[in-house]
Amino acid sequence: MITTLLIIHGLLAVALLGSITHQTASTVWPAKSAGNFLVSFRGVSAARYTTTNIVLYVIVAVLGAIIYPAYRLAVRPFLESARLLTINGTFELKEQFVAIGLGMLPLYWLVWRTPLDPKLSGARVAVTSLLCFVVWYSFLVGHVLNNVRGLFGR
Amino acid sequence: MSYSRVIPIFAASFAVIYVLAVEFNWAVVTYHPRLGEWEWLTKPAKTGPAMYWFGWLITSFVAAGAISLAALPITGRWTPPVWIGWAVPLAVMLGFVYLLRSFFLR
Numbered sequence: 001m002i003t004t005l006l007i008i009h010g011l012l013a014v015a016l017l018g019s020i021t022h023q024t025a026s027t028v029w030p031a032k033s034a035g036n037f038l039v040s041f042r043g044v045s046a047a048r049y050t051t052t053n054i055v056l057y058v059i060v061a062v063l064g065a066i067i068y069p070a071y072r073l074a075v076r077p078f079l080e081s082a083r084l085l086t087i088n089g090t091f092e093l094k095e096q097f098v099a100i101g102l103g104m105l106p107l108y109w110l111v112w113r114t115p116l117d118p119k120l121s122g123a124r125v126a127v128t129s130l131l132c133f134v135v136w137y138s139f140l141v142g143h144v145l146n147n148v149r150g151l152f153g154r
Numbered sequence: 155m156s157y158s159r160v161i162p163i164f165a166a167s168f169a170v171i172y173v174l175a176v177e178f179n180w181a182v183v184t185y186h187p188r189l190g191e192w193e194w195l196t197k198p199a200k201t202g203p204a205m206y207w208f209g210w211l212i213t214s215f216v217a218a219g220a221i222s223l224a225a226l227p228i229t230g231r232w233t234p235p236v237w238i239g240w241a242v243p244l245a246v247m248l249g250f251v252y253l254l255r256s257f258f259l260r
Contacts, residue, residue, distance in 0.1 A: 065208065069187035072203055089257020096176065096250045099211055100243045103168030103218065107239040110161045123236045130240055130247075 002070045006146070009063040013139050016056040023049040024132040027125055046128075050112040054105050057135070061098055064142075068095075075145060084152055087145065094141045101134040159229040160222040162239030168218035169243040172210060173250065181209025182216070 023046045031043035071091075079088040108131060111117075111124045144151065174180065181196045188202025198204065225234070 107165040126240045
């Protein structure tokens with residue numbers, strides 16, 4: 001059961017990662033015209049990603065919360081016994097960053113509310129970039145931890 | 155009166171209360187994963203570890219919601235700046251990096 005939830009958690013995290021990266025790229029570095037792959041990647045209608053990103057963020061966080069006790073009982077003791085202090089610390093940061101991101105979701109919705117307020121363009125860049133960082137950081141840490149025995153097992 | 159005006163206050167207060175909840179262990183609930191038991195408020199570990207993260211989240215949501223509601227009348231004549239809603243959480247995130255530095259500095 002936990003393994004199934006972990007896989008769903010990871011798959012939805014991939015969807016969120018792609019969705020919020022598209023939105024961030026098109027917000028921070030808007031495409032002026034059609035062009036190659038990179039330009040097309042940035043040339044999306046950023047506001048359309050907002051609701052999906054909020055829903056995905058909440059679902060991924062809830063799934064993470066459900067599987068968290070299994071991590072606490074099985075993975076963290078391994079990290080402590082193997083003295084993988086840095087890896088342990090990266091997860092401690094992840095749980096705090098994800099929580100702060102949850103508290104920012106209403107603001108994220110506000111700055112992306114349509115019709116877009118031009119006065120909030122700076123806030124859109126800041127809020128979206130910050131959430132994008134949280135999602136990327138969490139994904140990478142989760143991915144490393146998922147493979148921690150293979151990567152760092154002794 | 156617009157509820158959306160208090161959203162930056164909610165985001166900022168959530169982040170501040172969250173870091174305080176973690177530092178002072180203000181958890182509304184404690185979960186004992188080995189036993190599968192929930193308890194109200196902060197309780198010490200029994201058999202196996204105790205988990206407070208869920209409790210810190212609830213503390214932060216409830217307290218930030220209460221602060222936002224309390225601030226609602228003020229926002230009729232004063233619009234809170236939107237930047238506090240991302241600058242304060244960013245500062246708190248950097249604060250967590252500092253607080254958890256012992257994991258990375260050996």
